[in-house]
Amino acid sequence: MRMKQSEHVQKLSALNIVIITVVALWIKTAFVLFLGFDLRIVSAVDIPAMLISPAGSLILLFGFCFYFTKTFKPVLFWISWIVANALLYGDLLYYRFYTDFVTLPILFQFDNVGGLGPSTLELMSPWDLLLFIDLLIIPWLLRKKTDKAAVIQSRQKVWYASTGLILVLVTVGFGLIRSPYLFSASYDRDGLVKAIGPYNYHLYDFALGAVTPLGSTLATKADAQPSEEYLKNKETESTDLFGVAEGRNVVLISMESTQDFVINRKIDDEEITPFLNDLIDDSFYFSNIYDQTAQGKTSDSEFMIDTGLYPLASGSVFVQKPDNTYVSLPNILKKRDYYTSVFHGNERTFWNREDMYDALGYDKFFSERDYIVTEENSVNYGIKDVDFFEQTVEKMEELPQPFFSRLITLTNHFPFLLESEDQLIKQADTKIDVVNRYVTTVRYQDEAIKQFFNDMKEKGLYENTIFVLYGDHYGISEKFEEGVFELTGKEATPVNHVGLQQVPLIIHIPGVKGKEINKNGGEIDIRPTILHLMGIQTDNKVSFGRDLFTRNEDHPVIFRDGSFVTKEFTFNDGVCYSMETGEISTSSCVTYQETARKELKLSDDIIYGDLLRFLE
Ligand code: GP9
Ligand code: MN
Numbered sequence: 001m002r003m004k005q006s007e008h009v010q011k012l013s014a015l016n017i018v019i020i021t022v023v024a025l026w027i028k029t030a031f032v033l034f035l036g037f038d039l040r041i042v043s044a045v046d047i048p049a050m051l052i053s054p055a056g057s058l059i060l061l062f063g064f065c066f067y068f069t070k071t072f073k074p075v076l077f078w079i080s081w082i083v084a085n086a087l088l089y090g091d092l093l094y095y096r097f098y099t100d101f102v103t104l105p106i107l108f109q110f111d112n113v114g115g116l117g118p119s120t121l122e123l124m125s126p127w128d129l130l131l132f133i134d135l136l137i138i139p140w141l142l143r144k145k146t147d148k149a150a151v152i153q154s155r156q157k158v159w160y161a162s163t164g165l166i167l168v169l170v171t172v173g174f175g176l177i178r179s180p181y182l183f184s185a186s187y188d189r190d191g192l193v194k195a196i197g198p199y200n201y202h203l204y205d206f207a208l209g210a211v212t213p214l215g216s217t218l219a220t221k222a223d224a225q226p227s228e229e230y231l232k233n234k235e236t237e238s239t240d241l242f243g244v245a246e247g248r249n250v251v252l253i254s255m256e257s258t259q260d261f262v263i264n265r266k267i268d269d270e271e272i273t274p275f276l277n278d279l280i281d282d283s284f285y286f287s288n289i290y291d292q293t294a295q296g297k298t299s300d301s302e303f304m305i306d307t308g309l310y311p312l313a314s315g316s317v318f319v320q321k322p323d324n325t326y327v328s329l330p331n332i333l334k335k336r337d338y339y340t341s342v343f344h345g346n347e348r349t350f351w352n353r354e355d356m357y358d359a360l361g362y363d364k365f366f367s368e369r370d371y372i373v374t375e376e377n378s379v380n381y382g383i384k385d386v387d388f389f390e391q392t393v394e395k396m397e398e399l400p401q402p403f404f405s406r407l408i409t410l411t412n413h414f415p416f417l418l419e420s421e422d423q424l425i426k427q428a429d430t431k432i433d434v435v436n437r438y439v440t441t442v443r444y445q446d447e448a449i450k451q452f453f454n455d456m457k458e459k460g461l462y463e464n465t466i467f468v469l470y471g472d473h474y475g476i477s478e479k480f481e482e483g484v485f486e487l488t489g490k491e492a493t494p495v496n497h498v499g500l501q502q503v504p505l506i507i508h509i510p511g512v513k514g515k516e517i518n519k520n521g522g523e524i525d526i527r528p529t530i531l532h533l534m535g536i537q538t539d540n541k542v543s544f545g546r547d548l549f550t551r552n553e554d555h556p557v558i559f560r561d562g563s564f565v566t567k568e569f570t571f572n573d574g575v576c577y578s579m580e581t582g583e584i585s586t587s588s589c590v591t592y593q594e595t596a597r598k599e600l601k602l603s604d605d606i607i608y609g610d611l612l613r614f615l616e
Contacts, residue, residue, distance in 0.1 A: 012144045015152050015160070018065070018077070020141060022058045024134040025084050029054040029198065032131070036092045038099065038478060039194045040573040046194065049174060053197025056167025058084060061199065063161055066152050081138070087202055089131060096123045097414070098295070099478045100561075101189045101201065104209035105315020106295055109351070122415045122434070123479075171196055185597055187294075187313030188562045191574055205314065212608055216324075219609030224542075227602045227611065231541045237550040243535025245466040245509050250333070250530065251456075252305070252406040252468045254298065255445060256413050257475025260287065260502035261488055262442050270425050272439050275450035276469070276506065283467075283508040285516045286548055291503045292522040293473040294560035298408065299351035301472040304524045306330065306360050308543025310603040313560055317607060322355035325613040329527055330404060331361040332538060339363055339400040343392045344408040345371050345383035366395055379418060385411040385448035393455040401464075409448070412441040414475060432483025438475055463510050468530060470523065471503030495582045498570045501559075505548075507533065520567055521548045522557040542606065542615060544599055556592045564596050571596075 012020075033039065033050050041047060061084060065076040087102075094102045097119070152160075175182050175195030186192050186208065193201045262272045263280070271277055293300035296316030303309065303317050306328045311317050330340035341364040348354040348367040357365045368382060377387040392407055399405070411418070416437040425443040427436040449469070456462040476484050484500060485492045505526065508514070528547040531538060546555065556564035563571045569588050570577050576589035606612060 012141060013152075014073070014145060015156055017138075017141050017145060018062050021077075021081065021134065021138055022055075022062050024137065025058050025081075025088075026055050028131055028134070029058070029084075029088055032088055032092055033193075033198070037095050037190075037193070038573075039190055040575060042574060045178070049171070049178075050194060050197075052167065053171050053195070054199055055197075056164050056169075056171055057197060057199035057203065059160065059164030059167065063157075063164055066157050066160070084199065085132070087198060089128070091198055092128075092131075093120060093123050096479045097477045100295065101193055101198070103189075103205050103295065103314030105312075105320055109295075109316055109319050119414055168200060171200065181597065185562050185600075187560060187600065188574070189314075190561065209314075215605075215608035216610040219611060219614075221614040223605060223609050224611040224614050227542055227606055228615075230598065230602055231544070234541065234546065235550070235552055237547075239532070239549050241549060242532055244512055245533040246535040247402060248509075248534075249402050249461065249465040250338075250404040250468065250534070251465050252404075252470070253449065253452075254301065254406060254408040254472045255449075255469060255504070256298070256409045256411065256472060257438075258412060258442060258445070258471030258504060259291075259474055259476065259484075259500060260289070260471065260504045261484060261500060262439070263287075263504050265487070267425055267428050267439055267487075272425060272443050273446040275446045275453075276504065279453075279469075279508055280506055280516070283506045283514040285514070286505040286507075286521060287502075287516055287518050288520045289470075289503055289505040289525075289548075290520070290522045290557045290559070290565060291471070291473045291501045292524055292557070292559055296351065298472045299353070299356070300560075301470070301523050302406065302408075304522075304545075305470075305526045308524060308527045308545040309606060310524065310544060310558070310600055311560055312604070312607060313600075316351055318356040319352045321607055321610070322352055322359050324359060324607065324610045326360055327542065327612055327615075328360040329530070330363075332531070332536065333404045334361060334363075336536070337402070339403040340405070341366060341399065341403065342406045342408070343388075343395070344368075345373065345388045345410055346381060346408075366392070370395070379411060379422075380415075381410050381413050383410065384422070385409045385445050386451060389448050389452035390455065393452065393459060393461075396456075396461065397459050407452075408472075409445055411448070412438075412445045412475060414477075416441040416475070418444055428483070428487055430483035430486040432480045432486070434480045435476055435483030435487065442475075465510070466530075466533060467506075467508040468526065469504070469506040469508070470526060471505075473503065474501060476500070493582050494572050494575065495570060495577050495579060498565055498572055509533065517548060519548060519551050520553055520557050520565060521546070521551055525551060542612060544603055556595055558596045558599055560600070562593070562596050562600065564592055566592060 030051055062080045065073045065080065068076055090102050179191065179195065182192060182195055264277050265272050292304060294311045295314060296311050296318055299316045299318040300311035303311055307326050312320060334340055340362050342357055342362055343366045345368055348365060354365065371383055371391050373383045377384055396405065415434060418441050422444050423440040424447055425440055428439045430436055481497065481500060482492060490496045524545040525548045527543065528545045529549065532547045532549060553567045556566045558564045568579055569585065570579055571589045571593060575584060576586050578585050
């Protein structure tokens, strides 16, 4: 009898097994929330809120198995386990590089975020295996299951479901009380995940993804009015530089992953960017320009420069909205008899460029198929920059003039791989290998640009051209920033982190002296700056950029997650800091926060409603 009793104690009911699994996942999720992501704890209530946030949704997710037949129950149980773990680990890997969470559209552009290539492997760690430790425990639990106990009483089901539901409601309700903009400003994904947990977040994101396509079907001309109203008050001063590059060819060089900290920096007395440093002496160098891209990376930078609109909060606008009407830079220039083209050594389909370039009005897209790409002249994502520029100049020579061309480099891309014969500077010597390699690929890119300028001179294309060189977005994500701080000797503070989001912007007009301009600005401001130099006054005001020569510095440079930077303050991860002292100054950011919300909403309305079709 005693023997039978102990056997009984060891047996577990199906409900117990589900509860143990949910608790294990809950603990894992809490670990990842606190240690895997960089969600800033601003007040003491953040801690219990974050701890509780995953529980309700996990309970409900696993509860589904109770309502199916005996055959389907284990299948659903394992599906739930896989879904929860895939979301958690997928988020963790994505966050490690992008400091952001996976969104529904990202799943449709999986290849563009590195797929399962070397970039992803670089982000994994052997310690990650610990996250799957419950995979050993669950089969052991299942062996202890009693058949009899497989039937879960209705009363138990009600208790189980009510607990899950109440926890979800408490989590969401508490989140809304603390931040009324939780859902209307859901592009602040760090804030959203912190408040409602990763699983509720994914459910919300999924629902949002399902309803947003309705935006353009239901939109009318009247929806465009608020944007027009808001933007008509945008200041439009002129300077004596207006029209200084009128009628010239325009060459834009998108410098892959190039951050501003490399400019005028040395590794053991060797400059990382010797050519760009020299070029700056003879150019307009905008030294406080911020990366404003989001999940669309390079394509987002292209989008901002061409349209003056903000990128989308989730996914790439190139992938999602290639059928919209855009009043783009190429279209404006085409009306002035420019021939417009893009040169890029990667596949035409990457970032859906092929389709989007049609929408943006480009006459021609020279892509991988137009280049001689071999094993020897390729590295990482494709053709090496030196070969790319060399072959590009030959094509450029044949273009009708004046032309507007964007050239997109590729070699300086994460994880920054380069054969030793191409390494023209020795690796840096920080704790972070990614940063050590980064300086070599940036140095290589600099050499490639130098050769391009020489070729342009040789072909007689240099004098009559205006060159716009810009870093497309950060290369060193927050995860590896420690190495940059080691290199620059700066302290790892939130304000210095914001400073690292600066990308170089150099506008070189042969024959025009130029100077350093240290006004704050962003990539969205590049378009009006080019138009100013070209002497083009656009009638179309539905663009959020401001000419960098006259930009009012009190206007915030707005990032896609609702954060921003002004001359005096920066709002980052939900906290307002003084730029000068780094001290927290909550009330100083309130008005700017409103401006950020307003501009992002108006821009989103234009894109989701395809509103520019009504203004043509
Ligand atoms: C690939 C290039 C790099 O075509 O645009 O992509 P990224 O990951 O930087 O957006
Ligand atoms: Mn890029």
